[in-house]
Amino acid sequence: MKLKCLIVEDEPIAQDILKSYLDKIDFAEVAAQMNNAIEAFNFLKINSVDLLFLDIKMPQMTGIELLKALPHKPKVVITSAYRDYAIDAFDLDVIDYLLKPYSFERFRKAVNKALHDAPLTDNSIISKTAAQDKSFFFVKGNKQLHKIYMDEITFIESQRDYLKFTLVDNQEIMTRQTLGYYEQFLPAEKFIRIHRSFIVAADKIKTAEANRILIANRYLPVGRNYKLYVLEFLKTLSGQVNSLQK
Template sequence: MKPYDNIKPRCLIVDDEPLARDVLRRYLLKLPVLELVGECSNAIDAFVFLQANEVDILFLDIRMPELLGTELIQSIKNPPKVIFTTAYKEYALDGFELDAIDYLLKPIRFERFLKAVNKALPGYENALLSNEPFDLEKKSGIDSIYLRIDRKQVRIVLDEILYIESDKDYIKIFTNDKMHVCRQTISSLEAMIDKHKFVRIHRSFIVPIDKIKSYTHELVEINKKELPIGKLYLNQFLKMVKS
């Protein structure tokens, strides 16, 4: 559990996956009108935290060991506003029966996250949007992410990435002098990085826009490496590079 200073509206993240917590923390940093007051890796720690701390919005995973997120809400007399975050569609009905504000399926895109926050905080829409969340990434100093590699949380500097390749349940992150291998899906990593700096060009590849040396409608060239562009991704890719 990580305590933070209390400033309204107060937010708590509860998820047993470190990468999922990283994504939500990153998104919250883009919205300075919100305050992250804590993080818990399981529902039991969250229950203890909620007994001693006031929380306005709870970002809650459902499928966790020992105690489900839905069971946590049922055990609290006056729960905060709940936004469920999960990879499992089958829990949606249970979530809404507990009067959840919203139900976000992983990987969570920032636009969808922002929509859920707007629903949780009616009247805050103008304050949230006036901060231009995407531009805030530069101000917040987020220039790296941490990924679990060889049983360690390894810092990956975003500006050093040449491209990202998916290999079944693993991803390979190529930099100038190294390749990192991580057990993770490419879609979940895509949700963690700035979509204004990186673009998905294929179901198996993500590239940083500023590293592209040349491109056609079929491939991009980065550091003398040619990577294919999938037909489903071509229009979005062209829109990104031309803008």
């Protein structure tokens, strides 16, 4: 079964990028493409989709106004060149906010959030104990399967062909896998990629500066391409403007 996606974007080039990205994902398909929110509102009154990719600044009706007008919303991913609307968007329960220009890897992460169940591979089994609401997964390393609870992860570091999980007890677990693989499964409201080599647990961050964060008594770099996203993520968590941006 494929995710039925609706693209609402007034820029033809941005529409084409979204369409080309979705064409690369085998569990998603484009149900329709529209260049204004009014047309999308009329479409959604009589049609259902699983996932809506929505620009914000559009003539006549903005993306935010569309979300407020819809009585029943599909899952929504905002695609915008403006970071100023992120908090308003998350208040309307969007699942992600893509700041233009965004990479295919970042886009794929947003689409994966729309799935109820993540696919499994022989390297990782993700599970959840319903009674305790405590998520965990297994990683394969040193000819063993290691059980890792998500709330015990401090950060994950890419080291060439390996990943290193650093946990709250300073335990370190190595496994062969890519950072992007685990990025698509980790809860987006709890984990954030700050660099091409690092994903960190938001609740373990001690301080944040312009180009680095302090976590587990170690300073980790904030990559140039991730800086704005990290800023918006922390603003959403705190509701305050902080000093990540110079």
